[in-house]
Amino acid sequence: MEKKDASKDKNIVESYQLFQLLRYTADAIHRAREYELKKYNLTPEQAGALVCILSLGNKATQAELSRWLFRLPNSVTILINRMEKLGLVKKKPDKKRKNINRLSLTKKGYEAYLHSIEFQAFHPIIDILPEAERRQMRTSLENIREKVFENLHLDIKTYSGCFDNALSFDTEKPENESKPAGAEKRKRK
Numbered sequence: 417m418e419k420k421d422a423s424k425d426k427n428i429v430e431s432y433q434l435f436q437l438l439r440y441t442a443d444a445i446h447r448a449r450e451y452e453l454k455k456y457n458l459t460p461e462q463a464g465a466l467v468c469i470l471s472l473g474n475k476a477t478q479a480e481l482s483r484w485l486f487r488l489p490n491s492v493t494i495l496i497n498r499m500e501k502l503g504l505v506k507k508k509p510d511k512k513r514k515n516i517n518r519l520s521l522t523k524k525g526y527e528a529y530l531h532s533i534e535f536q537a538f539h540p541i542i543d544i545l546p547e548a549e550r551r552q553m554r555t556s557l558e559n560i561r562e563k564v565f566e567n568l569h570l571d572i573k574t575y576s577g578c579f580d581n582a583l584s585f586d587t588e589k590p591e592n593e594s595k596p597a598g599a600e601k602r603k604r605k
Contacts, residue, residue: 448537448541452535452536456528462532463529468481469525472484477519481496503524505521506521506522
């Protein structure tokens, strides 16, 4: 029988425990976010799409949204079709390329967006960490993300729009839509 390397076994167990901790924590935060958004009849995925669509402006397409959300194109198509049926987004054929639809928020979508950027569930969770620890956590997660993309042979820049570009967390009205009443009160500094 071959002798087992105890340090290798320890590393495997530790890696698995870290993986599970990361996954369980993300799942728990996702569940808290689901609960928070339920009162607005939104899902976390819809909330993320609203923020990205507004952030992308006239560059918002399903393909670009797929990259920003790191979701498969067919999943984004299903998400956008549901959001369109709910009256949150509208699709408009691109003037130059008819096979591409530009996405924009409707008035109802913009109002949903305002609720989605409050993040009431996450602030008390992340605030348990001092600022220095939050910065360190961000750096660690970015390093892990970079390694995952390297292992998957994916260009990290292609899929990092929501990290490398300014996300829209303000109450500026979307193109061709009126700003909902009271939006000024919710403006973030």
